Amino acid sequence: xxxxxxxxxxxxxxxxxxxxxxxxxxxxxxxxxxxxxxxxxxxxxxxxxxxxxxxxxxxxxxxxxxxxxxxxxxxxxxxxxxxxxxxxxxxxxxxxxxxxxxxxxxxxxxxxxxxxxxxxxxxxxxxxxxxxxxxxxxxxxxxxxxxxxxxxxxxxxxxxxxxxxxxxxxxxxxxxxxxxxxxxxxxxxxxxxxxxxxxxxxxxxxxxxxxxxx
Amino acid sequence: xxxxxxxxxxxxxxxxxxxxxxxxxxxxxxxxxxxxxxxxxxxxxxxxxxxxxxxxxxxxxxxxxxxxxxxxxxxxxxxxxxxxxxxxxxxxxxxxxxxxxxxxxxxxxxxxxxxxxxxxxxxxxxxxxxxxxxxxxxxxxxxxxxx
Numbered sequence: 001x002x003x004x005x006x007x008x009x010x011x012x013x014x015x016x017x018x019x020x021x022x023x024x025x026x027x028x029x030x031x032x033x034x035x036x037x038x039x040x041x042x043x044x045x046x047x048x049x050x051x052x053x054x055x056x057x058x059x060x061x062x063x064x065x066x067x068x069x070x071x072x073x074x075x076x077x078x079x080x081x082x083x084x085x086x087x088x089x090x091x092x093x094x095x096x097x098x099x100x101x102x103x104x105x106x107x108x109x110x111x112x113x114x115x116x117x118x119x120x121x122x123x124x125x126x127x128x129x130x131x132x133x134x135x136x137x138x139x140x141x142x143x144x145x146x147x148x149x150x151x152x153x154x155x156x157x158x159x160x161x162x163x164x165x166x167x168x169x170x171x172x173x174x175x176x177x178x179x180x181x182x183x184x185x186x187x188x189x190x191x192x193x194x195x196x197x198x199x200x201x202x203x204x205x206x207x208x209x210x211x212x213x214x
Numbered sequence: 215x216x217x218x219x220x221x222x223x224x225x226x227x228x229x230x231x232x233x234x235x236x237x238x239x240x241x242x243x244x245x246x247x248x249x250x251x252x253x254x255x256x257x258x259x260x261x262x263x264x265x266x267x268x269x270x271x272x273x274x275x276x277x278x279x280x281x282x283x284x285x286x287x288x289x290x291x292x293x294x295x296x297x298x299x300x301x302x303x304x305x306x307x308x309x310x311x312x313x314x315x316x317x318x319x320x321x322x323x324x325x326x327x328x329x330x331x332x333x334x335x336x337x338x339x340x341x342x343x344x345x346x347x348x349x350x351x352x353x354x355x356x357x358x359x360x361x
Contacts, residue, residue, distance in 0.1 A: 044297065048290050055281045055289065063279060076281070077289045084293050152272045170235075171273035196231060203262075203269050 032096035040087055047087075051080050054097065057173060058104045064168040065108035065161055075111055079104040098175075098182040105165065105183055112161060155205045163198045170195055223259050226252040230263050234270050 030038075030049070038046035058079050063072035082103050090099060156164050162184075169175045169183065181188045229249050233241050241249070253260050 042297075044294060047293055051289050051293070052286060055286060056278060059281050059285075060278045069279075073285050073288075076285065077292055080289045081292055081296060084296060149272060149276060152269070152276065167273060168276075171270060172276045172278065174274070195235070199231065199235070199266060199269060202273075203265050206269060207265060 036090055054100055062104055062108050064164055075107045079107050098179045101183045155202055166195055167198050226259055234267055
């Protein structure tokens with residue numbers, strides 16, 4: 001098992017030079033579709049490259065869902081295993097990234113359902129009724145936000161999983177509405193309006209927090 | 215007729231929200247002029263715009279954790295294991311099909327032999343019955359002659 005301390009950092013994923021030397025150079029620039037095809041034909045290095053290309057994204061998305069490093073590591077492994085098993089069913093020409101993130105999302109949600117049965121999944125995924133105490137007066141409050149990352153992380157932790165998930169996909173990982181919609185299985189309009197509510201809610205929560213601190 | 219101030223602010227904030235989320239190019243020229251003019255005259259919306267922008271800027275700059283090589287190796291090893299199991303599962307499946315086929319043929323053959331045996335048995339039973347009937351007829355004849 002891997003501890004949280006091992007994972008902190010901000011350098012690009014999969015950048016171990018010793019390992020990359022072993023990779024066949026012609027694979028490094030190869031597009032996802034070709035790597036999937038090569039993996040299906042039994043090329044282990046091709047799938048390894050897909051793992052190295054997307055492991056950081058998958059890990060960070062899962063971490064934001066479960067907020068636990070060891071669990072995120074286990075679920076990352078499960079995601080890539082499930083993806084490997086399902087490669088034959090991957091539609092040729094379809095984008096690989098949203099397909100992989102859909103698997104990761106399902107792994108995360110399954111874990112939440114199985115390991116946190118004390119919480120209702122609907123509650124975790126959707127609204128938590130006690131979390132909207134902020135009134136209109138706060139919107140206009142003279143709080144100038146100078147946000148630290150820690151503060152935003154804390155606020156995100158208070159959001160339902162689904163809200164946090166779409167926020168992270170959109171802003172931390174810069175995914176398009178189309179990609180997010182294909183990951184969550186919701187229409188783009190739903191994602192747009194959900195993100196609008198999440199942004200506003202975060203702003204209100206953070207204003208409230210800042211006001212309380214001053 | 216002038217719109218209530220709050221409605222105007224809400225409409226402008228929707229445009230500003232779209233601009234913050236999708237970039238300046240998502241608004242047309244008229245919308246950009248409208249929002250700029252409104253921001254100059256409305257302190258509340260200026261503040262809102264700064265706060266909303268700060269949330270998104272911080273969100274976009276959120277730290278991402280690196281994945282240690284140990285985890286990468288663990289994933290690759292698990293995938294390799296899966297590949298090997300799958301590879302060994304193919305000959306096993308072929309073997310299973312061959313064995314099942316052979317068993318099927320054997321059973322089919324046995325069935326044929328059984329039905330052959332059964333036919334012989336029926337023949338033997340039929341012969342025994344005929345023999346029994348003949349014996350009974352002979353005995354009846356003998357009794358009639360004695361009587």
